[in-house]
Amino acid sequence: MSAEDLIALTAAQAVEKIRAGETSAADVYEAYRQRAAADELNAFVYVPDAVPDELPATDTPLAGLPLGVKDLFCTEGLPSQSGSKILEGYRPPYTATVVRNLQDAGASILGKTNQDEFAMGSSNENSAYGPVQNPWDRTKVPGGSSGGSAAAVAAGLVPWALGTDTGGSIRQPAALTGIVGLKPTYGSCSRYGMIAFASSLDQAGPLARDVTDTALLFKHMVGRDHCDSTSLDYPEEVKLPTAQRLDGIRLGVPEELSGEGIEPGVLESFNRVLDLARELGATVESMKLPHAPHALSAYYVLAPAEASSNLARFDGVRYGMRAEGTRDLLSMYTKTRHDGFGPEVKRRIMLGTYALSAGYYDAYYGRAQQVRTKIAEDFHTAFERFDFIVTPTAPTVAFGLGAKTDDPWAMYLNDFCTVPISLAGIPAISIPSGLSEGLPVGFQMAGPAFSENRILDAAFALEQGIGFDGSKARA
Amino acid sequence: MIDREQVLHVARLARLELTEDEVQSMSHELSGILGHIEKIGELDLEGVPPTSHVVEVSNALRPDEARPSYPRDAMLAAAPLVADDGFAVPSPQA
Amino acid sequence: MSKVEWEPVIGLEIHVQLATNTKMFCSCALGFGEPPNTRTCPVCLGLPGALPVVNARAIDYGLLIGLAVGSKLADRSIFHRKNYFYPDNPKAYQISQYDEPLCSGGQLGDVRIHRVHLEEDAAKLVHGGGSGRIHGSATSVVDFNRGGTPLVEIVTEPDVRSGEHARAWLTMLRETVRQLGISDVDMSQGSLRCDANVSIRPKGEERFGTKTELKNMNSFAFLEQGVKAEIARQIAIKEAGDEVVQETLHFDPRTGAITSLRSKEEAHDYRYFPEPDLVPIAITSEMLERAKAALPELPTQRAERYESSLGLSADNARDLSFRPEITPYFEAAAAVDGAEPQVVANWLLNELIPRLGETAPADSRVSTDAFGAFAALVGAKKITPTAAKQVLDRLVAEGGSPEAIVEAEGLGAMEGGDELSGIVDAALAANEAAAEKIRGGNMKAIGPIIGHVMRETKGRADGGEVTRLVREKLGL
Numbered sequence A: 001m002s003a004e005d006l007i008a009l010t011a012a013q014a015v016e017k018i019r020a021g022e023t024s025a026a027d028v029y030e031a032y033r034q035r036a037a038a039d040e041l042n043a044f045v046y047v048p049d050a051v052p053d054e055l056p057a058t059d060t061p062l063a064g065l066p067l068g069v070k071d072l073f074c075t076e077g078l079p080s081q082s083g084s085k086i087l088e089g090y091r092p093p094y095t096a097t098v099v100r101n102l103q104d105a106g107a108s109i110l111g112k113t114n115q116d117e118f119a120m121g122s123s124n125e126n127s128a129y130g131p132v133q134n135p136w137d138r139t140k141v142p143g144g145s146s147g148g149s150a151a152a153v154a155a156g157l158v159p160w161a162l163g164t165d166t167g168g169s170i171r172q173p174a175a176l177t178g179i180v181g182l183k184p185t186y187g188s189c190s191r192y193g194m195i196a197f198a199s200s201l202d203q204a205g206p207l208a209r210d211v212t213d214t215a216l217l218f219k220h221m222v223g224r225d226h227c228d229s230t231s232l233d234y235p236e237e238v239k240l241p242t243a244q245r246l247d248g249i250r251l252g253v254p255e256e257l258s259g260e261g262i263e264p265g266v267l268e269s270f271n272r273v274l275d276l277a278r279e280l281g282a283t284v285e286s287m288k289l290p291h292a293p294h295a296l297s298a299y300y301v302l303a304p305a306e307a308s309s310n311l312a313r314f315d316g317v318r319y320g321m322r323a324e325g326t327r328d329l330l331s332m333y334t335k336t337r338h339d340g341f342g343p344e345v346k347r348r349i350m351l352g353t354y355a356l357s358a359g360y361y362d363a364y365y366g367r368a369q370q371v372r373t374k375i376a377e378d379f380h381t382a383f384e385r386f387d388f389i390v391t392p393t394a395p396t397v398a399f400g401l402g403a404k405t406d407d408p409w410a411m412y413l414n415d416f417c418t419v420p421i422s423l424a425g426i427p428a429i430s431i432p433s434g435l436s437e438g439l440p441v442g443f444q445m446a447g448p449a450f451s452e453n454r455i456l457d458a459a460f461a462l463e464q465g466i467g468f469d470g471s472k473a474r475a
Numbered sequence B: 001m002i003d004r005e006q007v008l009h010v011a012r013l014a015r016l017e018l019t020e021d022e023v024q025s026m027s028h029e030l031s032g033i034l035g036h037i038e039k040i041g042e043l044d045l046e047g048v049p050p051t052s053h054v055v056e057v058s059n060a061l062r063p064d065e066a067r068p069s070y071p072r073d074a075m076l077a078a079a080p081l082v083a084d085d086g087f088a089v090p091s092p093q094a
Numbered sequence C: 001m002s003k004v005e006w007e008p009v010i011g012l013e014i015h016v017q018l019a020t021n022t023k024m025f026c027s028c029a030l031g032f033g034e035p036p037n038t039r040t041c042p043v044c045l046g047l048p049g050a051l052p053v054v055n056a057r058a059i060d061y062g063l064l065i066g067l068a069v070g071s072k073l074a075d076r077s078i079f080h081r082k083n084y085f086y087p088d089n090p091k092a093y094q095i096s097q098y099d100e101p102l103c104s105g106g107q108l109g110d111v112r113i114h115r116v117h118l119e120e121d122a123a124k125l126v127h128g129g130g131s132g133r134i135h136g137s138a139t140s141v142v143d144f145n146r147g148g149t150p151l152v153e154i155v156t157e158p159d160v161r162s163g164e165h166a167r168a169w170l171t172m173l174r175e176t177v178r179q180l181g182i183s184d185v186d187m188s189q190g191s192l193r194c195d196a197n198v199s200i201r202p203k204g205e206e207r208f209g210t211k212t213e214l215k216n217m218n219s220f221a222f223l224e225q226g227v228k229a230e231i232a233r234q235i236a237i238k239e240a241g242d243e244v245v246q247e248t249l250h251f252d253p254r255t256g257a258i259t260s261l262r263s264k265e266e267a268h269d270y271r272y273f274p275e276p277d278l279v280p281i282a283i284t285s286e287m288l289e290r291a292k293a294a295l296p297e298l299p300t301q302r303a304e305r306y307e308s309s310l311g312l313s314a315d316n317a318r319d320l321s322f323r324p325e326i327t328p329y330f331e332a333a334a335a336v337d338g339a340e341p342q343v344v345a346n347w348l349l350n351e352l353i354p355r356l357g358e359t360a361p362a363d364s365r366v367s368t369d370a371f372g373a374f375a376a377l378v379g380a381k382k383i384t385p386t387a388a389k390q391v392l393d394r395l396v397a398e399g400g401s402p403e404a405i406v407e408a409e410g411l412g413a414m415e416g417g418d419e420l421s422g423i424v425d426a427a428l429a430a431n432e433a434a435a436e437k438i439r440g441g442n443m444k445a446i447g448p449i450i451g452h453v454m455r456e457t458k459g460r461a462d463g464g465e466v467t468r469l470v471r472e473k474l475g476l
Ligand SMILES: [Mg+2]
Pocket: C015, C096, C119, C153
């Protein structure tokens, strides 16, 4: 098969072709490797020079298919820099469990993808290795923080990729680049080897071209890991989706996340999907998540607080950079961290340190944890009446590079619809719902903990009805 | 509001050097963000328990069985400065 | 102005290194003097992405200590992060416990326990080491082998009142923990460490004075000296009309000087928050039963038993219970037929141990059977105290059985009767002046007469019987 034909295949189709002997894992790998190596979007921060000597066997579930891996996953012997200068050139001595799981299932790493530094950002402009361009429009951002993974998948530089989602970092870039992204139930995928941003929120998840590929990758990521105390046994087998209809499915549309602040073009696309859902047999009802509007505030206390502690280990002692010319311990610390961290990371370290400091803990951290309780309760109550809660994934389509870099809160508002779900620890998917002004719009669907199979099935039914064509971005 | 003194205090706790410009902009930006965040102060949260974790499990324990440690060279490989088979730092007592 | 009498108020913070196989949060074996940085992994080196997992045995050991000091074991406890930067603290936070510790409350001896919690040890920072200097300044080198060793921290209420008290109580704690078999509890090796919070207040005053934290006293003697020195320093400050400053202090046992450790640095703000990488510990009935079953008889319980069922004096009971080198010896000897525990205790503490010097009784030639039999002979008055000392000398020198020594040397106590009566008569005749004094009511004068009898009988006569005969013969 020609390279062009190979790139046109979804991952699931490519696995079939490799199994059937119509192509080889090496040919598929090389077709993608060449595209990734010629990447002009800056989606990759590392791509190997050649096909690995040994690729996984074709009878493995993933048949040796190449995988894009977000920079923050530790990969033994390969750069793992989390988009930060402070980890420039760092090659860890071990591999993250989720990556290991996928390798065991037959995935081979194609490269490491660009990201916002330490996963802090919604535009990928916070990477020490430069911004990533959106393949739909090179002047626009791809979203973040998994912007490199999203852009690479959308542009056909890799069949699929791993991302992480703390407050929207898989779903929002998936939405902005016209692909599918799944943020799994907290605890379903091991965090071991993921360079931490906010430990109580971080989850690994798949970014893929369609819902089937998303399910296939997710299937081989999950499982309890004895190295991650917060990981859980996935309660059932992850299945590839088959549903064609949504009969009996009850969709709840939260007023707080589907009106004010959402761009008209995005709302239009969202409403068209709701119409489609009705046609497929679902009921759609407006409902309330009373505490959702406070989610962003709680998130911007909790996530920076955890981050301020997680990022304290970057001190210039054991790995990563150390500032030149410092003679005493204190200035070694302060100068290394000044030189090594970018502005957004510094901002969040400061914010988190402040929120945890003596005299402020109760007013900030304590209250934010209480808000988190209320938000989780809101969803819990909602799932008594609804199968899924649906919202636009992001309030806007992809915006211009540099458009929001001067106003942190404006940037944070990108995650207005995704953050409440993160705080509740529940799963959510973003699928492309169409285009607005020529740019992709995402449709988000959240369900109760461990409802991924049902979410994937419903998303699959909608996907068939929507018929989104992402091939333009791969051209 | 978070003023210059507070910025410097927090930066010191976080072991983060800030230039004079950075102190200025940090004070401005953090004040802006805190202005939004402080809205959670208006909520009535009397008696609401805190959630530090959505995972409801306990006792994720490990058996006390030793496994091989990593080779020293692999662990020292990324260190900025090595001396006497260890990680060298400016002496805290200096 | 009348002189104020000062009352020292001291609380202790003790760290005990647990003798588990592996570290607190990773599967690295504990370090015992291996080459530097050969016992590390991504977790205990704080590599990016690594996560802690709690060692189950460390929880069991923590519960054992909690039970041993009478703590309440928490149904649910959680770990917190204690954030601070230091080269020996690889994650820049220590995983410790804060407001929901494993155990709270309790009492050991006369000191109440505030809390018992689990945490991880710091790495070792070798100061001034390294072949090099960084930009002309001194270098230190970090060895992470010790980093992550499980620690139990025990915090007392401020019930300690002096340096001697601190030392005696810590000795009791050490023996208690040693008995549990969960730590080497060796101060010189750092497996037992003690900091003291010291303040003083006028006697009778309720309010506490400003306290200082005295660190790094790495022996029992230094603990006592350090606390004494700090009390003296605080009294001198107060009596000069000044105020004690809250600070962390270092005691130098060589010079006796106390110096401030962190005078310049700002007060610590550890920014504790719940460790999101770990889930709560919920003590199950199974864990509790396992800990209870593993709990041996503790020194305080043993001392009580010695007093109440064996009838030992309180002092003897304590001495024998808190000294691991003699407790089993005492128990075995006291179990011999006819050996009375109090007699065994007296002769063990007052006669045998002083004769042995550095040697422990169990390592001496005197077997527990022999010593028990010996005590039985003494108790039954089959040998006199004087003869008993000779028998003991022989046992210490040569071993063997006490009965055989008594037999061979003819050291058995004389029966009363004609032979002894005759010897007493002779003694009275030879010491006319003494006999006269006794007749006049001065019993103290009996010494030379008893001495005479003992010489004649080689100590086999019973002193009481001799006195009785003397009184009878002199018509008293
Ligand atoms: Mg401690």
